[in-house]
Amino acid sequence: MKIICVGRNYADHAKELGNQVPDEPVIFLKPKNALLTPGNNLFYPAFTNELHYECELVIKICKNGKFISAHKAHNYYEEVTLGIDFTARDVQDKLKKNGLPWEKAKAFDSSAAVGTFIPITSLPDLSDISFDFYKNGEKVQEGHTRDMLFSIDAIIADVTQYFSLNIGDLIFTGTPPGVGECVISDNFKGVLEGQEVLNLSVE
Numbered sequence: 429m430k431i432i433c434v435g436r437n438y439a440d441h442a443k444e445l446g447n448q449v450p451d452e453p454v455i456f457l458k459p460k461n462a463l464l465t466p467g468n469n470l471f472y473p474a475f476t477n478e479l480h481y482e483c484e485l486v487i488k489i490c491k492n493g494k495f496i497s498a499h500k501a502h503n504y505y506e507e508v509t510l511g512i513d514f515t516a517r518d519v520q521d522k523l524k525k526n527g528l529p530w531e532k533a534k535a536f537d538s539s540a541a542v543g544t545f546i547p548i549t550s551l552p553d554l555s556d557i558s559f560d561f562y563k564n565g566e567k568v569q570e571g572h573t574r575d576m577l578f579s580i581d582a583i584i585a586d587v588t589q590y591f592s593l594n595i596g597d598l599i600f601t602g603t604p605p606g607v608g609e610c611v612i613s614d615n616f617k618g619v620l621e622g623q624e625v626l627n628l629s630v631e
Contacts, residue, residue: 429596431458431540432587433484433513437577437602453578453586456534463598464541469629472612473536476516479630481610482603483561483569483618486511486542487580489597496588501581504593507545510559510618510626513600514539517609542598543618543626551621554580562617563610571604578602 435454464470472479487505496504513534520533551557554573561569573579578586580601587593610616610630618626 429460429463429594429598430591431460431462431598431600432591433458433534433540433600434578434583434602437583438571438575438604439577450577453583455587455590456531458535458540461537462535462540464538464628466542466544466626466628468538468541469631470514470538470541471631473516475532475536476519478516478518479610480515480517480607481561481563481568481616482513482515482607483559483571483616483626484511484513484600484603485509485557485559485571485573485580485620487599487601488545489593489595489599492592492594494588494592496584496593498579498581498585501584504584505580505599506548508548508551508554508620509543509545510561510620511543511598511600512541512616512618512626512628513603514541514610515607540598540600541626541628543620546620546623546625557621559621560619561606562619563608564615565617568608569604569606575604576602 516533523530
């Protein structure tokens with residue numbers, strides 16, 4: 429199982445971090461040990477002083493495939509949830525400044541939290557759904573799939589030109605604006621089309 433992540437998939441998020449809006453999906457990977465499953469909290473990493481949350485729509489791959497066309501991509505996923513791409517922003521900024529890869533900032537243990545997966549049949553058209561993300565009861569992020577620069581199916585088509593997809597793989601589809609810092613004792617809740625699917629705290 430691998431975790432495929434899309435960066436800068438919402439124009440406003442790219443701008444809030446001072447990044448260029450991409451003309452093709454920005455892809456990076458997280459290893460299996462980055463997965464933080466429902467019911468578990470995140471222990472604040474010792475190597476960072478600026479841990480950020482980034483809430484994202486996450487899809488689970490249900491079929492093996494490669495070189496998948498966009499118009500057939502919908503056959504490769506049946507479940508969706510919300511997740512948090514935890515990022516050691518201070519570490520990332522230092523690595524980027526020196527032109528170095530930033531896996532240390534993005535792919536550390538438990539950096540990919542996911543909520544409870546729900547069937548896509550229980551939701552409206554995935555190209556037109558919304559989600560809300562709360563920090564300590566206050567809404568801090570609001571996302572809508574219509575604002576994605578690259579749709580889920582377009583992401584799958586792009587990714588599978590380079591990597592095979594396997595059953596159980598996860599795709600984090602990018603975060604909307606509103607990312608920010610988190611500290612020990614913070615609680616996060618993710619609501620997808622009115623359904624709470626994610627709830628965890630930082631310890």
